[in-house]
Amino acid sequence: AQSVTQLDSHVSVSEGTPVLLRCNYSSSYSPSLFWYVQHPNKGLQLLLKYTSAATLVKGINGFEAEFKKSETSFHLTKPSAHMSDAAEYFCVVSRGGTYKYIFGTGTRLKVLA
């Protein structure tokens, strides 16, 4: 069965420093992987998705993620954090050929001035 593990429930960074949000997945088949962001009192927004094309995926707002099959990881990064990046981030996996999307437990990102 598919699953995702977000290794950090909370991450704090200073504005202007890099962001790393970690995600490991488990899937018996070639997975598709996504990152969603949820700002306070707002809906969920897709940041980026990986669907077996290029392993380095670029998303919105300067975020990107790299699919590493050997490490079963799909970590989200951004070179320089902005105050507006403070939000909760969810890593999501779906197995190819299914319609099930399994969410991780989320990582709350705090950006310090």
Added chain:
Amino acid sequence: SQTIHQWPATLVQPVGSPLSLECTVEGTSNPNLYWYRQAAGRGLQLLFYSVGIGQISSEVPQNLSASRPQDRQFILSSKKLLLSDSGFYLCAWSGDSHNEKLFFGSGTQLSVL
């Protein structure tokens, strides 16, 4: 353009009372439909998904049920609510191709007292 409507936004119900949350999608046909529950520290838990009218897949054994009486209507129900049913419920839809983006409704905050 496609829109998703979910109501009510908030609901306070006594233990043992019934529940009906409704979700409708406009501007698309044959969507895949989903019910998720979001709890602090637990991410989004997939409750039910549906790939067509009358086709419901249950992911977690629980006190809830779902129905899809029309192509773009998805209903979450319970005959008798428990305290543990409290939470934030999100409806979502995706296209009928695999591994597509999820579009979320604005959610229902359910408090069972």
